[in-house]
Amino acid sequence: MTTTTETISFLQVRPRRQRATGGSISSGAVKSRVYVAMMAFAFVYLAIGAKLVILAGMEEAPSAAWVSAQDSVSASRPDLIDRNGEILATDIKTASLYAEPRRILDVDEAVEGLMRVLPGLDRAVVRRRLDSRAGFVWLKRELSPGQADAVHNLGLPGIGFLSESQRFYPGGPTAGHIVGSVNVDNAGLTGIEKYIDKEWLGDLRELGFASDRTMEPVKLAMDLRVQHVVRDELVKAMDRFKAIAAVGIVLDAKTGEVVAMSSVPDYDPNDRSQALDQNRLNRATGGVYEMGSVFKTFTMAMALDSGKVAINDSFDASRPIRAHGRTITDFHGQNRILTVSEIFRYSSNIGTIKMMLATGINKQREFMERLGLTRRLNTELPENATPLLPPKWNELAAMTISFGHGISVTPMQTAVAAAALVNGGTLLPPTFLPRSRKEAEALGRRVISEKTSQALRYLFRLNVISGSGRRSDVPGYTVGGKTGTAEKIENGRYVNDKRRNSFLSAFPMDDPQYVVLAVIDEPKPERKGLPATAGMNAAPIVGAIIRRAAPMLGVMPRFGKGEEAIKISY
Structure with missing residues (x-):
């Protein structure tokens, strides 16, 4: 029994010692663990700090590239406005997507995310750029706000945005050929946009003075209202006569300012890809064409101004002219002797050639x-x-040139020359920028006499009253003009079923303020049985333009006057 008791006592006491001893061991272990934890945290902080230092060092190189890119895309352009202050072109801010490949943590993740949001990107190109060691690469320029938000929400390291200036044209294609367009870097490519770069804006950009800088707007001579009218009438005429192209110009005869100029099909400068379409070229200044019988106006002016032909002279147009193996006839042959005014009114090729020959071939070229x-x-x-x-400017060439064949010029050249013939005889260089009459007088150069100019105004008005230009007449505005129907050339030969028609006009003819030219390419008859001549399609275009635009230009109608021909003395 005693032994048993002692054993129990021993068993009861031993756990107390173990607890005492266990308490001592637990305290030391806790301290050790605290030290280990402190060291672990210190190590983690040191690792984070080292990583930050490394990343900071990596950012030094791309920082320079980033700054360079930011400078290049933030370059501003001045607004373009019309003569009344309407905005034609302006800058808006947009986001462009870039990457710093050295900061990309997971290229596969970045590629997948970007392709999901921007499926239009080329996957191979994106991967190649993100895999590079470049400091800065572009991924996509000019994102929409929705695209920018979607990319931002991906939360990809090394992917960012730069704010850049994007050109916006509120009128779309209305004045595209005049204002022109810019490339993705906001540098001018065509039209006035390229002109201002060449004149002064390009130098400012190179010197770094065009970044985020507000500039004075550049005012043009164009009237946006008239521009809209011209384009609208051309588009309707193309549809009405099933034509392939058309050109319209309104030129201030007193200053040389281009108030409106349209060439359709045109393009929307907001969509740069359209500008590459050859069918959308600017035919008004960038294309040359045989203008047909409107050139008879220049032959008439030459002959009258030379003094060798008078307004009351007559020429025999009863027989065709044979020259160098060719026979030249009249489309509306009268087969009789014609006066100068009849030659103009009936658009006689024979009579025009004889007037040219009376003046001289050398005189024609001069x-x-x-x-x-x-x-x-x-x-x-x-x-x-x-x-x-x-x-070779020989006799045959001179004959065909006298009625508008054998020489090709731009429609703008035709309008500018015509302005000189009706404004009193002063040739004015055309301009798309504002110009006062005083400035125009300093630039003008006399090419014919006032008396000759007066005779031409008489002939222009007579042709609208009783000639081929009847469908251009607008009551109250004394319209005058000359039709031109030129056969087109295919494979080196004229074809009689494809024509380029034109109507060259001015108003009001007693004191012309504006020259209006319309050209329509390959028009078809409006309906079966009707001809497709210039009097049937080009002349009505001009009449419609004048009817709508004249009030906008401040030309008041004068009813009861102008129904008769302009009076001249000879």
Whole structure:
């Protein structure tokens, strides 16, 4: 029994010792664990700090590239406005997507995320750029706000946005060929946009003075209201006559300002890809064409101004002319002797040739040079084509040139030369920028006499009253003009079923303020049985433009006057 008791006592006491001893061990272990934890945290903080230092070092290189990119995309452009202050072109802010490949943690994740949000990107190109060691690469320029938000929500390291200036054209295609367009870096490509870069804006950009800087707007001579009217009438005429193209120009005859100029099909400068379409070229200044019988206006002016032909002279147009194996006839042959006014009114090729021959072949070439029809026209627009002249200015060439064949010029050159013939005889260089009459007088150059100009105004008005231009007449505005129907050339030969028609006009003819030219390419008869001549399609276009635009230009109608021909003395 005693032994048993002692054993129990021993068993009861031993746990107390173990508890005492266990308490001592637990305290030391706790301290050790605290030290280990402190060291672990210290190590983690040191690792984070080291990583930050490494990342900071990595950012030094791309920082320079980032700054360079930011400078290049933040370059501003001045607003373009019309003569009444309407905005034609302006800058808006947009986001562009870039990457710093060295900061990309997971290329596969980045590629998948970007392709999910921007499926239009080229996967191979994106991967190649993100896999590179470049400091800065572009991924996509000019994102929409929705696209930018979607990419931002991906939360991808190394992917960011730069705010850049994007050009916006509120009027879309209305004045596209005049204002022009810019590239993705906001540098001018065509039209006035390229002109201002060449003149001064390009230098500012190179010097770094064009970044985020507010600039004075650039005002143009164009009237946006009239521009809309011209384009609208051309579009309707193309549909009405099933034509392939058309051109319209409104030129201030007193200053040389281009108030409106449209060439359709045109393009929307907000969509740069359209500008690459050859069918959308600026035919008004960038294309050269045989203008047909409107050139008889220049032959008439030359003959009258030379003093060798008078307004009351007559020429025999009863028989065709044979020259160098060719036979030249009249489309509306009267087969009789015609007066000068009848030659103009009936658009006689035979009579026009005889007037030219009476003046002289050498005089013809000199006169065409005087009107600027043999050299490239200089305007603010870079799109100016060079005329095509005959390889030899011989007798046959002179004959065909007298009625508008054998020489190709731009429609703008035709309008500019015509303005000189009706404004009193002063040739004014055209401009797309505002110009006062005083400034125009300093630039003008006399090419014909006032008396000759008065005779031409008489002939223009007579042709609208009783000639081929009847469908251009607008009551109260004393419209005058000349039709032109030119057969087109295919495979080196004229084809009689494809024509380019035009109507060259001015108003009001007693004191012309504006020249209006309309050209329509390959028009079809409006309905079966009708001809497709210029009097049937080009002349009505001009009449419609004048009817709508004249009140906008401040030209008041004068009813009860102008129904008769302009009076002249001879």
